[in-house]
Amino acid sequence: MLEQKEKEKIDHILKKYDYEKSKVISIMQEVQKEYHYLPQEILCYLAKELGISEAKIYGVATFYENFSLEKKGKYLIKVCDGTACHVRKSVPILEEFRKILNVTPEKPTTEDGMFTVETVSCFGACGLAPVCTINDEVHPAMTPEKVRTLLAELKEGIDEN
Amino acid sequence: MAKYMIIDGKQVEFNDEKNILAVVRKMGIDLPTFCYYPELSVYGACRMCVVEDAWGGMVASCSTPPKENMEIKTNTPKLQKYRKMILELLLSSHCRECLTCEKNGNCRLQELADRFGIRQLRFPTDYSKLEKDESSKAIVRDTSKCILCGDCIRTCSEIQNVGAIDFAHRGSKMVVSTAFNKPIAETNCVNCGQCAAACPTGAITIKNDTDKVWDALYKKEKPVAVQIAPAVRVALGEEFGFAPGDNVIGKIAAALRRLGFDAVYDTSLSADLTIMEEAKELLERLSDSGAALPMFTSCCPGWIKYAEDNHPDLLDNISTCKSPMEMFGPVIKEYFKDQGKEVVSVAIMPCTAKKYEAAREEFKRNGIADVDYVLTTVELIQMIKEAGINFADLQEEEFDEPFKPYSGAGVIFGVTGGVMEAAVRKVVEDKTNKALDEIKYMGFRDLKGVKVCELPYGDRKLNIAVVNGLANAECLIQQIKSGEASFDFVEVMACPKGCIGGGGQPKGFRAKKDERAQGIDKADASMELRRSEDNPAMAQLYDGLLKGREHELLHVHYKK
Incomplete structure (x- = not known):
């Protein structure tokens, strides 16, 4: 109820x-x-x-792909895997996120409920490829390197709180 | 004015047919379909019914209305290629364990694969064996056998207004699912089994309990008694070469004895009992200004479940009479108990929801169910075939004493309006044959979905309604709740046209229900006893076994 x-x-x-x-x-x-x-x-x-x-x-x-029946993490990370992002190497970016956070496509949310990693078919921001968003904030021209710094910053923020 | 179209070079007249498919079938060509039933909305998914138009275009005949001078072909190389391709694709993603399938020999996919001579598949097989949902007492869902025609979904929502299942997910992941993929027993499913009747494959089947009954028959530890419902007698024969509607009750009684049942009874007798109680209850309610009206009938367990799920406020309006099956249950058990025997009580029903009803807590006394096993007509057919009994050649036999007599009023319980007509026969004071005819012509047993009429009673009129199909019941309930209509007595049967079209009857949606209704009508007309109160077994029961125990054994209160 x-x-x-x-x-x-x-x-x-x-x-x-x-x-x-x-x-x-x-x-x-x-x-x-x-x-x-x-x-x-x-x-x-x-x-x-x-x-x-x-x-x-x-x-x-x-x-609809956009609806979710599963509870999402505090930080919702969406990695674009549209054609433009894909050819500009979005897969290693996605894999980096998943590796660091220890999540899978079947279990996209971390144990502590802080992060969820999803893919999106196209953001329509192909000029910025490869692109990802974290809670609707857009991060253009991503690299696995940038993934590490971004996550480190976010985790630091969590620890401070 | 008549209109004409040209089908395979022949001029064919058409009138109000909604689609080309109906016109084609009318002229004697059985176009194949999976997802089309005239009773349901048009879905146009299976594409088996495609026809070629004058320009070589392909149209689905089920979803195209006929037009004047339209020219179509139903059998061309292109169409044949398409249909075979559809079948091959369906088969490639379908479980093909036909030999051990519940629907073996009765499956539309098997039938069409045979009709089109599909002997090999060009595509690799890639079906995933999914876990069966066996949570329900009435039906079993096996998604690996589903062809996504949506017949079950449309039946559940359009005919029954239940909507326990629907399509979920998308594209190649699409499945028929309950809400949140819950076991079907935990949903608002009413167990009517109409989805199984509509399902062209083995994706939804009726729970098979024949093993348990064979077990009881073989063990012979206790005598096994069986009661058989009115609607079974006009449908069972269809599987043994009889015409739909042929009353084969005498042969069924003989077959049941051959199978090893020790006592064979007719549920029509306890239907008479139901009328005695229900008519009394109606008159009591009418004379009590505080009683809940309209009174709804309580024979149909599908309707009871629907009311519990959707209209708990109406439970006080539902007659407290148990259904005929559940009245006979304790009567049989008590009868044997009086002789110092325990009995296994089996019921043969046209209904799948009766399996659920028999397992309900309300129908257990001291933890023991009044009816131990419920078999559907289809399951009894299987047992007769299994035993190798040559059904057609059986000599007709009678039912066992002391529950032998039954009236025509009990028999008509098997068809929409029958319970109402039987009750009216009891309530009306004029007991002449002319009165019986007059009651008949009031049209309760018309096969329409909703029937409304007025019955003069004393110095007032009784407003009566009869509905079949829960979607029709819902419409009526909304009218009652909004004050648009007001009734004294309402009969509800969940299945289309009543129990004769029950989920446990053979041939499913393709059954000839009108003929079965005529069979019931004939059976009633040929009876000497036409009114429940004329049944000599009633007085015997009320003076004997039931004395002082009517309420305990014959009534039930469904809790909110």
Whole structure:
């Protein structure tokens, strides 16, 4: 069951879209913005309020790459693997992130819940290739070298806190 | 004015057919399909029904409306090549363990692969054997046998308004899944088995419990009693060369004895019992100003589960009468107990949800289920075949005493409107044959999805509704809740056209349900006893075994 405070938050989003079934994707996007992923209880609540089946909403959530049913780390690292980035060697960058953070495509989030590493099919920033984002901050012309410094800086920040 | 199109060079008339496929089938060509049923929305996924237009273009006939002077071909080298290619691709990613599949011999994919003479695949096989979901009492899901036609999904949401399953993931990873990939038993599935009836392959099948029943029959530790539901008698014969609707109840009784059952009874008798109780309850509710109305029937376990999941506020409106199967359960057990015997109680049902019902806590006394095993019509057919019984040549036999007599009112429980009509026969004071005809012409047993009528009763009128298909039930409930309509008594059967179209019946969605309904009608009309209260077994039961125990043995309260 959802807590009252969370329920209010979701109700607010639902109201904004007039409880309209056809707006389910926008509603889910707003929920994901809030929680960085789609918690199961919230999807069930949405299904009930919008009058669609839980199986249907699960279908929508799994259809789109951008929706996540898994909890994300505090720092969400997205490495572009579009054509331009790929030919400019995005794979070693991705591998460097995964190696240092000890994550895999199946288990993309670190044990401590701080980092999640994902790939994106194209950011549309091919001029900056190879590119990655960390919590929506864009890092152009990446190299494995830069990956090491970036992660070291972030980890330092965490330790200081 | 009649319109014409040209199919394979022949002029063919068409009227209100929604698609070319229907016109083609009407003229006697069985175009192959996986994802098309006239009862469901058009999906157009399997592409088996493609036809060639006058310009050599390919159109899916299921999703193209016929047009005046349209010219199409249904059998060309190009079409044949396409259809074979589709089948080869489907087979290449499909589990092909046909010999040990529950659907062996009854699978649309197998049938079409045979029809198109697919003898080898040009593509490497790459199907992954996925774990079966056997959590449900009623159905088994085996995703490795799924061809993604979506028939089950559309059945579940469009006919039953349940939506327990849907497509999840995308592209080559697409699967039919429950919400969050939960075991099906933990979802809002109502166990109606209509998905299995629609499934063209073995991806959704009925849970098979024949082994347990064979075991009980072979061991002979306890006598094994069996009850058989009304709708089974007009469908079982179809697998043994009889026409749909042929009433083979006498042969079924004989076959059950051959299989080794010690006592063979007809659930129609306990349907009579249900009417005695339900009619009484209705009259009590009508005279009690505080009672919840409308009263809903309680025979259908699919409907009960649906109400529990979606309308817990209506549970007080559901009749407290147990279903006929669950009334007979304790009666059989008590009858044998009185003779100092324990009995294994089996029920043959057209229904998959009855398997779930039998396992419910409400129907256990001292931890022991009143009905031990439920087999579907299809499972009984399998047992008869297994035993090698030549069903067609069996001499008809009767049911066992003391539960031998049953009325026509009990038999019509097997079809939509039957419970209502049986109850009305009991409630109406005029007991002449003319009154029976008048009740019949009120049209309860019409095969439509929703039927509404008024019945004069004393100085007032009873507003009555009969629905089949849970989506129809949902519409009606919404009307009741919004105050748009008001009823005194509502019959709900989850399966289309009632139990004759149950998930446990042979031939699934392709069954000829109208003929089965006529079979039930004929069986009722040929009976001497037409009203439940005329059944001599009633008085015997109420004065004997049930005396003072009616509430304990015949009623149930579903909790919120």
